[in-house]
Amino acid sequence: MAKPILLSVDDDADVLRAIERDLRSQYGADYRVLGSGSPEGALDLLKQLKLRSDSVALLLADQRMPRLDGVHFLQEAMRIYPEAKRALLTAYADTTAAIGAINEASIHYFFMKPWDPPTEHLYPQLDDLLGDWQASHRPSYEGIRVLGTRWSPRSYELRDFLARNHVPYQWIDVEISASDPETKLLLESLGPDAASLPVVLFPDGTKLLESVPSQVAQKVGLRTRTQTNFYDLAIIGGGPAGLAAAVYGASEGLHTVIVEREAPGGQAGMSSRIENYLGFPAGLSGGDLARRAVVQAQRFGVEIIAAEASGVRMEGPYRIIKLVDGSEFSCHALMIATGVQWRRLDAPGIDRLQGAGVYYGGGATEAISCAGETVYVVGGANSAGQAAMNFAKYAEKVFILVRGSSLSSTMSQYLVDQVKETPKIQVWAHASVAEVHGQTHLEEVSVLCSDSGKIERVPASSMFIFIGALPQTDWLAGVVERDDRGFLLTGPDLIVNGERPKGWTLERDPYLLETNVPGIFAVGDVRHGSVKRVASGVGEGSVAVQFIHQYLSKVQ
Ligand SMILES: Cc1cc2nc3c(=O)[nH]c(=O)nc-3n(C[C@H](O)[C@H](O)[C@H](O)COP(=O)(O)OP(=O)(O)OC[C@H]3O[C@@H](n4cnc5c(N)ncnc54)[C@H](O)[C@@H]3O)c2cc1C
Secondary structure, three states: OOEEEEEOOOOOOHHHHHHHHHHHHHOOOOEEEEEOHHHHHHHHHHHHHHHOOOOEEEEEEEEEOOOHHHHHHHHHHHHHHHOOOEEEEEOOOHHHHHHHHHHHHOOOOEEEEOOOOOOOHHHHHHHHHHHHHHHHOOOOOOEEEEOOOOOOOHHHHHHHHHHOOOOOEEEEEOOOOOOOHHHHHHHHHHHHHHOOOEHHHHHHHHEEEOOOHHHHHHOOOOOOOOOOOOOEEEEEEEOOHHHHHHHHHHHOOHHHHHHHEOOOHHHHHHHOOOOOOOOOOOOOOOHHHHHHHHHHHHHOOOOEOOEEEEEEEEOOOOEEEEEEOOOEEEEEEEEOOOOOOOOOOOOHHHHEOOOOOOOOOOOOOOOHHHOOOEEEEEEHHHHHHHHHHHHHOOOOOOEEEEEOOOOOOEEEEEEEHHOOOOOOOOOOOEEEEEEEEEOOOOEEEEEEOOOOOOEEEEOOOOOEOOOOOOOOOOOHHHOOEEOOOEOOOOOOHOOOOOOOOOOOOOOOOOOEEEEEEEOOOHHHHEEEEOOOOOOHHHHHHHHHHHHHHHHHHHHO
């Protein structure tokens, strides 16, 4: 924890030096001693310290300074650091003014110049003041702070990114906490920059305005470029399948990199509770599973970069991967583990309100914000059931909208049972979203009831959509063979009427999880015919490494 600050202000350089020296020799072990030669400079400094979340214990100002005297400086400074103890340094002639200031201007003490010896005329009184300050001081939050508004899609995107990458941060909703004195001070210290939300404040005093995840990724030390130009194994996608492949590959000596565009964990990382993964009888959250897998992969030396793959080409035995920022790197074996992404719901208003009350997927960061509200979950599969159970912990009421007559045909029985036993959750059958309404954020949902043919318009502030998913594999078009929905074909799927795929020149068939390009493998949800489960993704990622070893043993 950073030491609290003692700040003295005096336009007389000799006096300033002397007071700093005496403060440092007595309090230097527990406090940082700073000085400023002008009250204006000191006010600027205090604003900077506020943005860095530093604590200020004492403000000690000379009374006679040009432009702004000590009393007025301390009154100004009190607006920024109301808890700091305030003291004046005065000459004998100013004693009356100083006594007046104690009574009228909330100044705690005044010291006479010169204060020699300090053991008599300075330290005992300061000990009292600092003791008082310590007793009532609550240390301020020292990590990353994000200022934004709940209904801003950009704020949502940023918070989701930080949460899923396990970067701790403090969220300050500037609308909800507008009357909070600390928030007011922060916004005041930011000045005109406060309009450029979301603002991210870092403990080193730097800030990002209108921040986007890629800027924050760099700042918090998430790598966005590979460390070298070549790897034995490159994995695109850091979901369960990609992470498992990385752990097996790296533990067996392959120099391995994962490229992940959002956050390691993939879809599984959004799951509030995975109950059917072997070895965790009480279940575990997807976030927890992802965190453990990342630590395990890194222990074996896997490099993980925050970036998006946008193209691939072949040069002899090399597979060259292009990233969205235009950079490239190469590998011998490439694994595509890019999973699937949520299908879009096609209803008027949805696109406009996405991130402002309408969310695809779990919205882990949103669950707490829904306290006391009514939440709508759209979809009838396990992911919708898990999300409903999670929201029920905070929300007043959760409606699950399903097209069919019940959940039983689409959701695992254990979840159907949990939903039934949770009074806050109500399943709304034969229901689909016809339209969503709201100016700046979701306010109402029109629900089409297919049994009656009527549309019901209900108030709503949050709606979470879980209506199935599709792969995003256009960046592989023309290189890797895909089915008509974009899933990647592998192994036996590529052999048609006993013929190997077009352009295949090797003397063997494609391996089980290999695509039509030798050395490019596909695992997990992105693969045609895959079972969409954590365990099967993990299994495929692990098994594929065996084929990669066989492939690499023949690569020149
Ligand atoms: C809410 C929810 C709950 C679930 N609950 C369960 C459960 O309880 N039990 C269970 O077995 N299964 C569950 N599933 C399904 C399970 O999570 C998936 O089957 C599994 O995550 C698939 O793993 P994957 O690695 O193949 O793909 P994903 O998990 O989809 O990961 C793919 C990753 O690739 C990244 N990516 C995509 N394109 C690119 C690119 N071009 N460049 C870089 N990165 C890219 C994505 O950002 C993503 O992180 C759940 C799914 C969801 C959404």
